[in-house]
Amino acid sequence: MKKYQPQEIEQSWYQKWEENDYFSPRDAETDSGSTPFCIMIPPPNVTGTLHMGHGFQHSLVDSVIRHRRMKGDKTLWQMGTDHAGISTQIIVTEQLAAEGVKASELGREKFIERAWQWKEQSGGTISKQLRRLGASLDWSTERFTMDEGMCEAVLTVFETLYDEGLIYRGKRLVNWDPELRTSISDLEVESEEEKGNLWHFKYPLAENPQTFLTVATTRPETMLGDTAVAVHPDDERYKHLVGQEISLPLTDRRIPIIADRYVDQAFGTGCVKITPGHDFNDYDMGKRHELPVINLFNDDATLNGEVPQAYQGLDRYEARKRITADLDSLGLLDKVEDHMMAVPRGEKSGVVIEPYLSDQWYVKIQPLADPAIEAVENGSIQFTPKNAENTYFAWMRDIQDWCISRQQWWGHQIPAWYADDGQVYVGHDEQAVRLKYGLTADQTLTRDEDVLDTWFSSALWTFATLGWPEKTEALETYHSTDLMVTGHDIISFWVSRMIMMTLKYIDEVPFKKVYIHGLVTDADGQKMSKSKGNGLDPMDIIDGISLEDLVTKRTGHLLQPKKAAQIEKATRKEYPEGIKAYGSDPLRFTFYSIASSARGIRFDMNRVEGYRNFCNKLWNAANFVFMNTTDESIEPFAEGQSREQSVVDRWIVSEFQKTVEAVDLAMETYRFDLAAKAIYEFVWDQLCDWYLELSKPVLNGEDATAAQKAGTRFTLISTLEETLRLAHPFIPFITEELWQQVPSTIRGNGDTIVLSSYPEASEALMDTEAENDIAWLKAIVTGTRNIRGEMDISFGKPIPVIFYKGSDSDKARLEANRSLLEFLVKPERLDWLEADAEPPASATHLVGDMQVLVPLSGLIDKDAELARLNKEIEKKIKDRARAEGKINNPSFVAKAPEAVVQKEKDKVVDLNSAIEQLEAQKTKVAAL
RNA sequence: AGGAGCGUAGCUCAGUUGGUUAGAGCAUCGCCUCGACAAGGCGAGGGUCGUCGGUUCGAAUCCGACCGUUCCUACCA
Structure with a gap:
């Protein structure tokens, strides 16, 4: 068998799975009627590429899907992509610009054609990447948010909402992206602290131009649109001026001084200029006071005809300079201060967003929100973790009407x-x-x-992809879907809107459960993003990437190109040799392992390496099993072959049952980390470290009977086979590759592990007695290994081992497991010494009350053993003191549960005995 | 400013309803080419569980305050 090389086994399997249509939902062969199980993919951007968040999320979902599929459910993981209106439009616009073509010159129709072309051309990228990851999506029913059916659904929803009065058109202040010239959602605005200025301007009173009110602003250019100056009604400094007027500099307008509680008396001068046309708070205040709203900007944030001639056509920042200078020359600039402030920028364009007055379409949201809140309150939809519901409620209970129009071409035209x-x-x-x-x-x-906000169509995702508005069988079968897996940042964007729309249109919840996963961050806990240059591409972890390519990739999409040098430096430091090709299974296993309940997850490449090693371990273990079970000459599973299972065989089977239970529980509670851990520990710590070793003396030993050998061979291969099935949802490729090599006498006639059944824990196969026996065996082996390790005695050198002061059961166990012990301990001899005999000076290890002795006789250094004994005794004395402290505390004895008290008492007895024995040994060794 | 999360070994993280001697992987230090596996085996060292208080017989675990950190929401012109 070859070395474990993920790149050699992964790709071909996926192709085979897909060709054979294994991912389409199917009924169990027993006609008892399978339970449908359905998850909808959060549709990725059709022209996008897979990022870490996707890789993480889809890996989690794939394990759930494969798990359910193997459990026999009629399982559908619905594939689809999103048209990603603004992002796609940006890309196409950039492509045209590169060809020297302006989108506006091309015209709408041609532009949309180009967008479709781009979608066709690049739309396969993310699908390919999902396949590389092993995602078992049903490709045969793949959907797109602008396909025919989705268009029909969108039209139907828009029209009916409009007819019911739940969609309306209105002139409002919206977040406006002057670069993209469209409205954008609040959620697509990112505010970060930036250095700015605070300008203080003096506004003269209309009736008394020698007297001024000083206002402060971060955006001087908006002063041309001021329609009032506000003060706090209780402010003694200005109370008397309320109702008077200001003559607004640079304009010929007079504006009132008004009183409003919104004003903070302590900030600045306590006077605020009010610009309802260009500030959300001012807009609200303007409404309260019925102030006029003046819009100063064109859609690209140049100044329009509302402003004095001198400023018309200027860009907003040029206007800022000019206005500041002009006010200064009029003697009206009081001062300029440095000021840290949160600057809103468009998530996509990076430019500063303007509140902008424009005609937009809105969904009247409250009537939709109420039932959606209730669905979560009454448990029809459950979030995991539970506290994610707070995010949902916080958003839903303060929800604003949804602006659904976008001034774009690519999307669903209204x-x-x-x-x-x-x-x-x-x-x-x-x-x-x-x-x-x-x-x-x-x-x-x-x-x-205008076109609709992309989220408008994706809000219909769970039911429209199943055929709505047609009454399809798929809709009947799979809706409500069972689970939605997504990040907490998507709760307000998408989860909430799906809940609202789905309840409205089919009167069902879109999904019964929502699992909110954590955010994968870089090594410093920072959110990964292209614009920050700290992202990782899952494909680069699967296939590997050179340092130079990684640097190029990371510095290629920066929002702030000046950071390139810094990012390059950080990248060279973190990945001095680039990234190795680890393969899909190891990456996936890493994702499961880090998917704990915490919210942020720092991605650590060392862990990927660790899980690659794990896959390698599994690979090699399988290799060992095959070597010992599939050789023709062995014929281990011939008909009529009698098999005898040893205690070791029964033990590993018992351990396996416990592992299955642990995985089941983990999957029920979405603790992917615990599922991964259970599998990892079973495979490595039990199967490889102990069972495979313990099987060797039976397989190779001359005194083992044919029936014993057959029993062990059977246990080896069947346990491996079950382990592969248990692990398959997490590491699909390697498990399939190995499973195919298992003889069909063991694995049955199935064509693929994908459709094999998932292991079920069996109470009957749990074997406490075997577990105790093996625990005893391990303790003996570990004890002698400890002595060897501490004394630097190599494993190649046989050592005499004496069992002293053991009980009858110790003696029985010794005899029963003698050959195993001989194999694992490599003793010169194994002697039983009765309690009344006198043992030689030895290195000592306690197993219960029994002493496992390795006589010093030249092998062992006296001082080293004394040190070892001292260490052991000190530890035990400390433990005893702790336990005694408890027992001697009357309130502990009085109040703690009896079992706990008894446990402490037993502990003291055991420790006393152990200390006594070790002390005796110490005296003996010291006397030499 | 408000809300939430986090703070456990050098690093990345587990630790289920308070009842162990606080665990794992990586890293570190010894020893080991023994017929599955050096991407390995065996052994060892390493933590006053952020700080201070409280509840309790008993706290990494529950409560409070503080410090640090991250995220979300809202931002004072």
């Missing part, structure tokens, strides 16, 4: 038409609209230019 008089008509298409509203053919209609 199905609204305007007559010349501005009247709005909503319907599926123009013809339907004419019919619906009884419009004559000569009535001209113009369609709304």
Whole structure:
């Protein structure tokens, strides 16, 4: 058998699985009717690539899906992608720009054609990456948020919401991206602290120009749109001025001084300029005081015709300079201060976002939100971890109407038409609209230019992908879906909206459970992102990447290119040799291992290496098993072959049952880390470290009977086979590769491990007696190993071992396991010495009351053994003191449960005896 | 500012309802080419569980305060 080389085994298996359609839902062969189980993929951006978050998330889901599939459920993991309106439009625009073409010159229709082309061309990337990861998605029913069915669903939802009055159009202040020239969601605005200035301007009173009110602003250019100056109603300094007017500099306007409790008297001068057209708080205040709203900007944040001629057409920052300078020259600039402030930037474009007054479409959200809140309150939907519900409730209970229009071309165009008089008509298409509203053919209609927020279509994801608005069998079978796995940042974006829309349209919850996973961060706990250059590409961990390529990749997409040098340095330090090719299974196993209940997870490449080693260990163990079981000449499983299972065989089978139980529990509670840990420890610490070793004397020993050998061979191969099935949901490739090598006499006639059954724990196979026997055996072996290790006696050198002061059961165990002990301990001889005999001076190890002795006789250094004994005795004395302290405490004895008290008492007795024995040995050794 | 999470070995993390001698992997230090595996085996060292208080017979675990850190929400012009 070859070495474990993930790259050689992984890709071909996936292809085979897919070709054979193993990932489509299927009924169990027993016609008892399988339970449907369905998870919808959070649709990745169709033109995007897989990032760490995806890799992590989809690995988790894949284990759940494979687990359920093997358990016999009719399992569907629905694949699909998202059109990602703004992101895709940016990319296509950039591509055109590179060709020297302006999108605006190309026109809408041609542009959309290009976007589709790009989707076709790049849309396969993320699918390929998901396949590399081993994600067992059903590709045959793959959907896209702009495919025909989704379009139909979107139209239906938009029209009906509109007809019910739940969609309306209004002029409001929105977050505006002047680069992309579209509204964006609050959630797509990222505010970071940046250095700015605070300008203090003096505004003269209209009736008394020698008197000023000083206002402070971070955005001087907006002063042209001021429609009031506000003070706090209780502010003694200004109370008397309320109701008077300011004559606004640089304009010919007079604006009132108003009183409002929003104003903080302690900040600055206590006077605030109010610009309802360009600030959300001011907008609200403007409403309270019925102030006019002046919009100063064009859609690219240059100044428009509302401002004095001199400033028209200027960019907002140029205008800022000019206005500041002009006010200064008028003597109205009081001072400029440095000021740290949170600057809102567009997540996608990186430019500063402006509150901007524009016509937008909204969903009236409260009627949809109420039932959605209730669904979580009453447990119809359960979040794991539970406290993620707080995020949901916090968002939902303070929810604002949803601005769903985007001034873009790529996406679902809003199905609204305007007559010349501005009247709005909503319907599926123009013809339907004419019919619906009884419009004559000569009535001209113009369609709304805007498209819908991408999340509008993805809100319909769970049911529209199953065929809605058609009443399909798939919808009937799989909805509500069983589980949604996503990050906490997506709760408000998507989870909440799916819940609202799904309840509204099919009166079911979209999913019964939501598992919120942690965020994978870099080694410093920072969120990974392309723009920060600290991201990792899962493919680079699977396939490996050179340092130079990694540096190039990381510095290629920076929002702030000046950070390139710093990122390069950090990258060279963290990955001086690039990243090795670890393979998919090890990466996946890493993901499970770090998926604990914590929120942030620092990604550590050393762990990937550790789990690669684990896969290697499993590979080699299988190699050993095959060598000893599949040789033709052995014929271990011939019909009529009698098999005898040893205590060791029964023990490993028992350990396996416990492992299955642990994995089951872990999967039920979404503790992927515990599932991974249970499997890791079983394979490495029990199967490899002990069972395989203990099987050797039987397999190779001359005194083992044919039946004993057959029993052990059977246990070896069947335990391996079950272990492979147990581990398959987590490390699908290596388990399939190995499983295929298991003889069909053991694994049955199935074609693939993917569709094999998942191991079930069997109470009947648990064997406490065998466990105790092996625990005893391990204690003996460990004891002698400890002596060897401490005394630097190599394993090649046989040592005499004496069992002293043992009980009858010790004696029985010794005899029963003599050959195993001889193999593992490599003794010169194993002697039983009765309690009344006098043992030689020896190195001592206690197993219960029995002493395991290795006579010094030239082998062992006297001082080293004394040191070893002292260490042991000191430790035991410390333990005894602790236990005695408890027992001598009357309130402990009085109040603690009896079992706990008894345990402490037993402990003291045991320790006393142990200390006594060790002391006696010490005296003896010291006397030499 | 408000909310949440985290703080356990040099590093990355487990530690289930308070009842062990606080664990694992990596790293470190010895020894070992013994027929599955050096991507390995065997052994060892390493922690006053962020700090201070409280509840309790008993606290890494529960409560409070503080410090540090991360995330989310809202931001004072």
